[in-house]
Amino acid sequence: MLGVVAVLTDAHVDRDEDGTLVVSWTTLDDLPVDVAVGMTPTTDDHQLVVAATTSPPLRLAGVGPGRVYVSLTPAGQRSMVIAERRVPFVGITNLRDLGGYATADGGTTRWGQVFRADALQKLTADDLEAFATLGVRTVFDLRGDLERDEFPGPVPSRHVPISGRPVGVAAAPPPPDMSAADGEQLLRDMYVGILQHSAGNVAAVLRGLADPDAVPAVFHCHGGKDRTGVVAAVLLLALGVDRETVLDDYEATRRYRRPEHQQDSLANLLANGVSPEAAVSVLGTPRSAMAAAVDTLDGVYGGVERYLVEVAALAPTELAALRDGLVRR
Numbered sequence: 001m002l003g004v005v006a007v008l009t010d011a012h013v014d015r016d017e018d019g020t021l022v023v024s025w026t027t028l029d030d031l032p033v034d035v036a037v038g039m040t041p042t043t044d045d046h047q048l049v050v051a052a053t054t055s056p057p058l059r060l061a062g063v064g065p066g067r068v069y070v071s072l073t074p075a076g077q078r079s080m081v082i083a084e085r086r087v088p089f090v091g092i093t094n095l096r097d098l099g100g101y102a103t104a105d106g107g108t109t110r111w112g113q114v115f116r117a118d119a120l121q122k123l124t125a126d127d128l129e130a131f132a133t134l135g136v137r138t139v140f141d142l143r144g145d146l147e148r149d150e151f152p153g154p155v156p157s158r159h160v161p162i163s164g165r166p167v168g169v170a171a172a173p174p175p176p177d178m179s180a181a182d183g184e185q186l187l188r189d190m191y192v193g194i195l196q197h198s199a200g201n202v203a204a205v206l207r208g209l210a211d212p213d214a215v216p217a218v219f220h221c222h223g224g225k226d227r228t229g230v231v232a233a234v235l236l237l238a239l240g241v242d243r244e245t246v247l248d249d250y251e252a253t254r255r256y257r258r259p260e261h262q263q264d265s266l267a268n269l270l271a272n273g274v275s276p277e278a279a280v281s282v283l284g285t286p287r288s289a290m291a292a293a294v295d296t297l298d299g300v301y302g303g304v305e306r307y308l309v310e311v312a313a314l315a316p317t318e319l320a321a322l323r324d325g326l327v328r329r
Helices: 125-132 145-150 180-197 199-209 227-239 243-251 263-271 276-282 287-299 304-311 316-326
Strands: 008-015 021-027 033-038 047-053 058-060 069-074 080-083 114-117 138-141 217-220
Touching: 008 069, 008 080, 021 033, 021 069, 033 058, 047 058, 114 227, 138 199, 180 199, 180 227, 180 276, 180 287, 199 217, 199 227, 199 304, 199 316, 217 227, 227 243, 227 287, 227 304, 227 316, 243 287, 263 276, 304 316
Parallel strands: 114 217, 138 217
Antiparallel strands: 008 021, 021 058, 033 047, 033 069, 069 080
């Protein structure tokens, strides 16, 4: 019998502006699929909404604004659980669930356990009520001391600063004639620098995520793109997610954190002497930048597992616990 991973492909959930959920998938040989909906990432509370359909996409109206999980069960197969990748809020735009990604051992990363995010201090009062429904037990704040002092987070957090420079070394002033290509190079250098200079703190986040009492968890920086992006990439690679999916996850920020959401970041870059052309590049998500970090993990450190164990000092037992807790097989 084929497993669900082989039968169901390209399954995803999106939400229209009117709140309607749009569920899409592809099956081999147009197998009929039962579609059920629930409020948890397990199927225990899921209620069947459509039986034996072969006609995706399926539009589900009236399911409510909260976090919704959809289980797809092809005939004779086990269920696949999917959800909206981005959790919608008013004050922030880039809080995303890292669940549902296929792993090399035939599993999938668990939904509702680890979220990556942008600046949580921008959550509104209503957002904080919605945030509470995620059941988050731990927030990892990847920002530096100055950012945290100026913009304190709205919920208790563990401070695990991530930086692309050695501790105590200030950033060099940017040359006034920086080009767009220079901006992309700055990102590449930052991401590779994080692997070198923040290995211990990257491991600290993953060590925390390996603790079953610490999840569900969120890790975040300011934009949820750079420091958060490198930690997310290392985590997903450690869980067995393939390279291209990891890079896709990085690039997804451009869908949710658009130019109108980055005016404060743009103003800060310009105030620090970065040219407009370079600033736009720095605020982007060029695939080549994160690819450079992944290449460094493989070419310089011998792969993500050797990096985490030999450089970042994550114990093999902690890495095993991370995989056991965050991968559904």
